[in-house]
Amino acid sequence: MAVLKIEGLDKRYHEADKYAVKDISFSVQEGEILALVGESGSGKTTLLRLIAGLEHPDAGYIELSGDKIVEGHYSLRPNKRKIGLVFQDYALFPHLNILDNVKFGISGPKAERIQKAKEAIALVGLNESDQKYPHQLSGGQQQRVALARAIAPNPKILLMDEPFSNLDAMLKDQVREEIRQIIKKSGVTAIFVTHDTRDALSTADRIAILHRGYLQQIDHPRSLYDTPINPYVANFFGKVNEILAEPVEDGFFTTFGLIKDTRATEFTGKVRIIFRPENADVCPNPQQKLIGNLLKVAYFGDHQMVKIADGKGQFINIKTNNKRLFNGSEYLCFSVDQYEIHPI
Amino acid sequence: MKIEKRKIYWWNSWSWTSIAILLLVSIPLLTIVFNLFTKPGESWSHLYKNLLAGYFLETFLLLLGVAFFTFVLGVGTAWIVTNFNFPGRKYFEWLLILPLSFPGYIMAYTYVGVLDFTGPLQSFLRNTLQISLDGGALDIMNMPGAIFILSITLFPYVFLISRASFLQQSRTYQEAAAILGKDRWQTFFKVALPLARPAIAGGVALACMEVLNDYGVVKYFGVNTFTTGIFRAWFSLGDATSAIYLAAILLVFVFIILYLESWQRGGKRYSSEVTINRPLLRVDTSLPIKLTFSLIMTVIFLVSFGIPFLQILNWTSMTYEAILSSDFVYLVLRSFGLALISGVVIVIVSIILLYTLRLNPFYKLKYIVKISTLGYAIPGAVIAVGIMIPFLWLDKWLIGLFESRTQLFFTGTLFVMTYAYVVRFLAVGYNPIESGFQKVGIQVNEAGRLLGAGSLKTLWKVDLPLIKSSMISAVLLVFVDVLKELPLTLILRPFNFHTLATKAFDLATNEMIAESANAALVIILTGIFPIIFLNRLIRKREF
Structure with a gap:
């Protein structure tokens, strides 16, 4: 069942400005962890704030557990939404101790509230520190308190704004896994915002890519990596090659030669072919003989990167094994794995 | 779950309360503006013919004089205090703010008392040095006197703001100017002063606002500004509409100052691009210069606070039993x-x-x-x-x-x-x-x-x-x-x-200056407390 459903969301901060988010639609299933990924200014934090009710959209609606919480000029106030949010800087209340921070959002009789707060604190593994104040904790501990505070009232959905950005690289891998475990253990549906694709790939069940306010693609990590719908998405997860081609009867005709592909008949006009460096190799393949001019070889220890030119201004990079030796300049024969190319 | 949706997202009890407050707060302004379209009162033609030009001229002169002296006093003292080491520097940083605790009208009649024929200065000259001054020599109940009084009470605004601005300027700018071959004075005029200009202008504008607000000093000294004009129209002529007309003209003055202040800031950025904000390095100069600085500061402090404060204390000790x-x-x-x-x-x-x-x-x-x-x-x-x-x-x-x-x-x-x-x-x-x-x-x-x-x-x-x-x-x-x-x-x-302020003013204008000192002292002492507090706030921004 979809916990959250978003349809046609637009938001501009000032009338003269560009859209911060434009025509965003997607839904999140129960128990799922969704990552919103994009560069700074892509609208990912705005989207999070719209869901939380801290901003109001210009158009579109948001549905939470089947109820429309935002539509037109109407909006359910943030305090009625039952949404948990972990702020980037945690926003712990500096004047309250850890127990009171976590207790803040829980309703019910006092004993019950304390009980629930202690459970949440135990879930994040900070039982020893519940009488301390936020400034007495390390950054990672503060984050776990913020997480406990957001989860404790049993929110319908948990939002996290750049949860890993304040952690140093050494801690990051460990914290990513811890947080994923905590979220999965509590069973809460979660959306987190990040600019780091590694966070998204390793933590999320699905990933939504935003670029300049538009949703580019939303899918499982593997599908995004393997079948990106456009060069931007493809580039997001590492280097890609992009070459122009013309569809002919039995494949795509490029300046490097013909790439055989039966899908070519589905296309007309100029086509862009996208493939990753690891999906091509210099070992000649009898099926496909592409030829280019060797420009540069970069040695990386466990592999080599070969740059090949077509002589007409297009380049591609190919990842190859570390054993092969190349001499200065030569014509090079290479092939592309035809199941790994993406004509767009 | 039933959800409550009948709401425009920004329209809630907070926004209508705020709008109500805004309306209430703008009533006086709206009154003035609306009444401008009614016919002026019967005394307006008299005011217009005989007094208006005088109000304009004297208000303008007063503004100009106070702006100039607060600028010189305020910026000069701020520069010396932030850039040089000299004996007592740490104390002058806050001693020079103390004049702010003196309302202008109290400063005015205190100085009249100090310089009076029977006052301490003339008594001392007459009895000890056998010098007798003729009547008008020390008369400050005139335009220059008003400029003097308002300048010494208001210069701390400029001092405070420019000091804060100088302190925020990074040492890097000084060092850059020095490496480019500028000495300390050139650095002051070419780098520090232009960088601090928006802040200083803000301080001077604030002082000008206070000048336009002042009634006590100009009334006591017989200077005819728009404020005294409003009072005369209101109380003496009983002509409310003319008072409104004068108030409206005074408002125009205010808006011109506000406009000039925001215009001079322009679109330029004056904030520091230098991220490592090392504090200014104070210079140790030669001993005679150091002592000169101490002397200048002492004189400014004594004139703007020390002497009038002692006078108030003296009067209070004379009259407190009766009061x-x-x-x-x-x-x-x-x-x-x-x-x-x-x-x-x-x-x-x-x-x-x-x-x-x-x-x-x-x-x-x-x-x-x-x-x-x-x-x-x-x-x-x-x-x-x-x-x-x-x-x-x-x-x-x-x-x-x-x-x-x-x-x-x-x-x-x-x-x-x-x-x-x-x-x-x-x-x-x-x-x-x-x-x-x-x-x-x-x-x-x-x-x-x-x-x-x-x-x-x-x-x-x-x-x-x-x-x-x-x-x-x-x-x-x-x-x-x-x-x-x-x-x-x-x-x-x-x-x-009566409040303390009106009581003090009332007694002073009725030639009971010594008696008025009791109320004045209470006002000044309560004023000193937050000034020290304010100074600590600014100091905290230093590093």
């Missing part, structure tokens, strides 16, 4: 009570306005709310007239409604006075609360609301505990300003009602 009675205690309590109530109301109003902005990410609202703080730029006499007229009208209507009563409901009540103080001093309390909220940040509030607490509960449990110190300083600053306030109080006070 200190239960009446005086009541006077003090009454003034304190009024000032405290105004401070608390202003803090509450500021919190409502600022919290509305915090809750509603609706950017146009920010500019509308800013209007409410305009009152601080508007002279007290203008606000008083702008408030008096609608309330007189309201009273007339109410008397018509209940024919049996002939008493005025509002006019001349403490309610109207407090209302006027709120309009006039809202900015004084608003600014510390605003920076308090800014320091706390919006996120804790958002966190509170997302955790299910309503806006009021979040305010109470999260925001207010975190801005407690800002609230205290806001009350304190308003308290002192209300205590000093004269022109507005003189117009709006209930019959025979």
Whole structure:
């Protein structure tokens, strides 16, 4: 069942400005962890704030557990939404101790509230520190308190704004896994915002890519990596090659030669072919003989990167094994794995 | 789950309360503007023919003189204090702010007393040095005297602001200028002064606003400005419409100064691009120069605070036995009570306005709310007239409604006075609360609301505990300003009602200067406390 459903969301901060988010639609299933990924200014934090009710959209609606919480000029106030949010800087209340921070959002009789707060604190593994104040904790501990505070009232959905950005690289891998475990253990549906694709790939069940306010693609990590719908998405997860081609009867005709592909008949006009460096190799393949001019070889220890030119201004990079030796300049024969190319 | 959707997202009880507050606060201004379209009173032609040119000229001269001297005194002392080491430097940093605790009118009659034929200076010259001055030699009850008095009481504004600005300038700029071959004086004129210009102009503008607001000094010294004109039209000629016309012209002066101030800032950036903000390095100069600096500072301090303060102490010691009675205690309590109530109301109003902005990410609202703080730029006499007229009208209507009563409901009540103080001093309390909220940040509030607490509960449990110190300083600053306030109080006070300020002014203008010193001393001493507090706030920004 979809916990959250978003349809046609637009938001501009000032009338003269560009859209911060434009025509965003997607839904999140129960128990799922969704990552919103994009560069700074892509609208990912705005989207999070719209869901939380801290901003109001210009158009579109948001549905939470089947109820429309935002539509037109109407909006359910943030305090009625039952949404948990972990702020980037945690926003712990500096004047309250850890127990009171976590207790803040829980309703019910006092004993019950304390009980629930202690459970949440135990879930994040900070039982020893519940009488301390936020400034007495390390950054990672503060984050776990913020997480406990957001989860404790049993929110319908948990939002996290750049949860890993304040952690140093050494801690990051460990914290990513811890947080994923905590979220999965509590069973809460979660959306987190990040600019780091590694966070998204390793933590999320699905990933939504935003670029300049538009949703580019939303899918499982593997599908995004393997079948990106456009060069931007493809580039997001590492280097890609992009070459122009013309569809002919039995494949795509490029300046490097013909790439055989039966899908070519589905296309007309100029086509862009996208493939990753690891999906091509210099070992000649009898099926496909592409030829280019060797420009540069970069040695990386466990592999080599070969740059090949077509002589007409297009380049591609190919990842190859570390054993092969190349001499200065030569014509090079290479092939592309035809199941790994993406004509767009 | 039933959801409550009948709401335009920014329209809630906070926004309509804020709009109501904004309307109430802008009543005096609106009154003045609307009444401009009515026919002027019968004395207007007399005013226009005989007095208006004089009001213009004297107001303008006074502004020009005070602007010049506050600039020289304020910037000069700030530069010396921030750039050089000399004996007593640390003390002068706050001693030079003390004149702010002296209301201009108290400074005025204190100096008249100091320079009087029977005063300490002439007595000393006559009795010890056998020098006798002829009558007019030390007469300061004229235009230059008014410029002198207002300059020494107002220069600390410029001193404070330019000192803060100099302190914020990174040492890197100094070093860059030095490496490029500029000496210290060239650096001052070519780098430090231009960088501090917007701040300094802000300080001078503030001093000019105070000049336009002043009634006590110009009245006592017989200088005819627009403020005295308003009083004369209102009290002597009984012509409310002419008072409004004069108030409107005075407003034009205010807006010109406000405009010039924002225009000079232009679109330029003056904030530091240098991220490592090392504090200025103070220079050790030769001993004679150091001592000269100490001497200059001592003289400025003595003239602007030390001598008049000693005079006040002296008068108080002479008269306190006669003055200190239960009446005086009541006077003090009454003034304190009024000032405290105004401070608390202003803090509450500021919190409502600022919290509305915090809750509603609706950017146009920010500019509308800013209007409410305009009152601080508007002279007290203008606000008083702008408030008096609608309330007189309201009273007339109410008397018509209940024919049996002939008493005025509002006019001349403490309610109207407090209302006027709120309009006039809202900015004084608003600014510390605003920076308090800014320091706390919006996120804790958002966190509170997302955790299910309503806006009021979040305010109470999260925001207010975190801005407690800002609230205290806001009350304190308003308290002192209300205590000093004269022109507005003189117009709006209930019959025979006195505050410390009006009592001191009343006694002084009735040739009981020595007796007036008791009330003056209370005002000055209460004023000193927050000044030291204010100075600590600025010092904290140093590093």
